[in-house]
Amino acid sequence: MAPTSGFNGFSKKCVSFYKELAKHNAKPWFDAHRDDFDNHVMAPARQFVAEMGERLKLISPRIQAEPRVNRSIFRINRDARFSKDKRPYTTRLTLWFWEGNRPRTECSGFYFHLEPPQLMLGTGIYRFSKPILDEYRRSVVHAKHGPSLLNALDEVRSKKRYNLWGMHYKKIPRGFDPKHECVELLLYNGLYLGFEDRIPQEFYSAKLLDWCFQHFSNMAPLHAWLVEMMKRAGQR
Secondary structure, X not given: OOOOOOOOOXXXXXXXXXXXXXXXXXXXXXXXXXXHHHHHHHHHHHHXXXXXXXXXXXXXXXXXXXXXXXXXXXXXXXXXXXXOOOOOEOOOXXXXXXXXXXXXXXXXXXXXXXXXXXXXXXEEEOOOOHHHHHHHHHHHOOOOHHHHHHHHHHHHXXXXXXXXXXXXXXXOOOOOOOOOOOHHHHHEEEEEEEXXXXXXXXXXXXXXXXXXXXXXXXXXXXXXXXXXXXXXXHOO
């Protein structure tokens, strides 16, 4: 569904909805507060996705932003079939803007995650599929692509103390030089960076668009590197 008006921020009722949902995570409570979810979560989320998507095209012209559930807006219903945790709903609002032809969660993109009292922004790929992991490792030790990745990370970190996540392995993969300048990056099975902080005052106004776009722009060098890496993977 397309937004009907411009984005003017999320309301405090959006935050209170998720706080209360964390306490009353059950279908009867959700059904009784469905109007709050529709009006104070989904409506502004659609508006935000549409307008942020247009802004992100300034730094990533092929970015995909689709203001609907299971595209840029992650569904609130949990898949609890194979989990011991049978709570039916997620207690966070997750928005995703991605670039690439693979399934959206396999692509690099820009991430927005509200889970009161915190807000997280990030960019990158949460977990590499096996073919992408192989290409990532080749790129890390490549004479050109490895230093390019280090430069991208240095550029991002020079603007703010963004955290780098995705380290998974304890040992360097077999066949790689343990003395390589990028060796630590071989321990990652996904590569993404960002920050988490208390919900800023901008969250409640249209200024949130500028606030998020500035951070996404700061983190864009890593996104650009990952997009090029994914292109190389697709050529093999």
